[in-house]
Amino acid sequence: MAQTEDEQKVIALEAMLEKERSQFTEKMVDLFPMIKDLDKLAEVQVLMLSYRHMMVDNLIKYKSAMHKKKSTDINYRKSRYEHYKTNYNVKLDYREINDFINADMALRNRQIDMLETQIEFYSKCVDTLDRLGWSVKNRITIAELNNRLT
Numbered sequence: 001m002a003q004t005e006d007e008q009k010v011i012a013l014e015a016m017l018e019k020e021r022s023q024f025t026e027k028m029v030d031l032f033p034m035i036k037d038l039d040k041l042a043e044v045q046v047l048m049l050s051y052r053h054m055m056v057d058n059l060i061k062y063k064s065a066m067h068k069k070k071s072t073d074i075n076y077r078k079s080r081y082e083h084y085k086t087n088y089n090v091k092l093d094y095r096e097i098n099d100f101i102n103a104d105m106a107l108r109n110r111q112i113d114m115l116e117t118q119i120e121f122y123s124k125c126v127d128t129l130d131r132l133g134w135s136v137k138n139r140i141t142i143a144e145l146n147n148r149l150t
Helices: 003-037 038-087 095-102 105-147
Strands: none
Touching: 003 038, 003 105, 038 095, 038 105, 095 105
């Protein structure tokens, strides 16, 4: 069965978001082993802050896109309701109209779900990077204490 243009857009969006998640996950995983080496802590801090900034930028971008999408979906829902109420050739009750509208909006809702998932991913990544910052600080403190004791 051939996919519609909207289905293709959803699949492309899903692939793009998955690629972004994979790239940032890979970047973050590379940072964790670097904490062990005191000589790399400055590099960890710089990379961590850089990744954090990129993620916050993406958070803002996706939150904005999601809010725009939700507002256009409200208008779409209204127009579909009007269509089913006035132009549809079968008289439908309120529940049936909502079922039809929900079916019409399935792909739109899927896009919003994907954006919400991406926002949640970036939020958790920012939290992880914040914790990593504290880990770097603690690592430096431990190294200073060890130097004083020796």
